[in-house]
Structure formats: structure tokens, C-alpha cells
Amino acid sequence: METKKAQSPKKGEKKDIATSLRDFFVDGLKDIYWAENALVQTLPKMFDHSTDQKLKTAIKDHLAQTKEHVKRLEQVFESIGEKAEGKKCMAMDGIIKEGEGIIEETQEGPVRDAGIIASAQKVEHYEIATYGTLAAFAKTLNERTALDLLLRTLGEEKKSDTLLSYIADTNLNSQAVDGRLRSKDLNAV
Secondary structure, three states: OOOOOOOOOOOOOOOOOOOOHHHHHHHHHHHHHHHHHHHHHHHHHHHHHOOOHHHHHHHHHHHHHHHHHHHHHHHHHHHOOOOOOOOOOHHHHHHHHHHHHHHHHOOOOHHHHHHHHHHHHHHHHHHHHHHHHHHHHHHHOOOHHHHHHHHHHHHHHHHHHHHHHHHHHHHHHHHHHHHHHHHHHHHHO
């Protein structure tokens, strides 16, 4: 059976337009591959600006895990016969920039730590959505090796999100409220 080749784009159309679920799957892999590599650069900054020891440990551990996610994505690309390459992820780029803004606009301590957790959870939620979608595509495309690898990463991202919620809920957010009140009370005196 002969497969149809995508026709040349018409005037005004994009060149790299997805014409099949496989194209969309590969495009999504490139997107998350860029995102994970960007996080490898961003997580050390989050670590440096955190003060809560549990948060610092979680970020350090997640950096090691993110490096594994990059390697795992390279295995996914290999398993489907594609070259591992990234394509700028506009969503992750925006989330990272927002997180950098939070660091710049907050005072060191519990308030900044709460902001870092909020930013990190936005990252996790994006990754959970992306890996879940990619796993569904891999299943539909009968890419079993890719599916197994993507599901493993999805599970790790969900655990990271749960850990961040736990850190926030175990007194960190309360400390941020108290820190804000103390600053306001001191300014009133």
C-alpha cells in the first residue's frame, strides 16, 4: 500500500504542519524535550533562591530526575526511529519566565518559597498534561516502548506534584502568611 506524501504547502501555509497523529506525536515529543532541557537549566536557579530545606531537597532531587527524563525522551525518540531534537515550547517558556518574575518580585524566605512552589507546580501540571497526552498518542500508535517510557515519567511527575503540595501544606504557606504579617506590623510601628 502506497502512503501519501504531504503536499507542498500552499501560499500562506506553514511548512511543518502535522498531517497525522504520528506527526503531532513527534511534534509533542520535540516540545517536551525542549521543556525538560530548559528545566535542567532553570531548576538550579530555583534551588539557589529557595530557603526551605525540604523545598531545596525536592528541587535537587527533581533536577536529577529531570536529567533522567531527558535521557528517557531520547530513548522514546530512538524507539520510534526519530532523531531527538527540541522545538521551543512556548508554554514552558512562559511558565519559566513567570517563575523568574516571582523570584525577582518576592523577598527571600517563606513568601518566595511559596512562590517557587506555585511556579514548580505549574511546571508539573503542564508536564502531567503533556506526558498523559503523549502516552495516549503512543498507545493509539501502538508504540509500546514509547508508551512504557512516557508512563514512567508521567508517574514521576505526579509524585513530584504531590510532594510539592505536601511541602507547601506542612507549614510553609503558614510561614509565608506570618512573614507577611510581621513585615506589615513592623512597618506600622
